Amino acid sequence: xxxxxxxxxxxxxxxxxxxxxxxxxxxxxxxxxxxxxxxxxxxxxxxxxxxxxxxxxxxxxxxxxxxxxxxxxxxxxxxxxxxxxxxxxxxxxxxxxxxxxxxxxxxxxxxxxxxxxxxxxxxxxxxxx
Numbered sequence: 001x002x003x004x005x006x007x008x009x010x011x012x013x014x015x016x017x018x019x020x021x022x023x024x025x026x027x028x029x030x031x032x033x034x035x036x037x038x039x040x041x042x043x044x045x046x047x048x049x050x051x052x053x054x055x056x057x058x059x060x061x062x063x064x065x066x067x068x069x070x071x072x073x074x075x076x077x078x079x080x081x082x083x084x085x086x087x088x089x090x091x092x093x094x095x096x097x098x099x100x101x102x103x104x105x106x107x108x109x110x111x112x113x114x115x116x117x118x119x120x121x122x123x124x125x126x127x128x129x
Contacts, residue, residue, distance in 0.1 A: 004037065012038040068123045075116040081109045
């Protein structure tokens with residue numbers, strides 16, 4: 001039989017091996033051996049924690065790549081919206097009622113494009129560090 005136990009007295013971990021030993025009279029006794037595995041258990045726990053940290057870092061890196069890709073694609077879409085809005089405004093007479101909503105579209109698209117640039121700048125700075 002083999003098991004690992006923690007001592008309630010000093011919180012140290014031990015590997016316990018118990019082997020049956022037949023006696024001449026037919027009865028069975030046991031021989032046991034204890035090995036202190038406290039340091040090994042600590043090292044295993046530290047390794048598990050480091051692995052968990054690495055997984056978290058990898059998730060954040062993946063999220064950053066995804067966010068950068070989305071921001072880049074969204075910025076490309078905004079460029080098309082802004083370009084078409086500018087063309088529509090250019091072709092409209094100054095008195096056209098649709099100039100005001102198109103101007104609002106341009107303003108909002110510019111603000112969205114600025115947010116994309118800020119996001120890309122932050123992601124670029126995070127990737128550089």
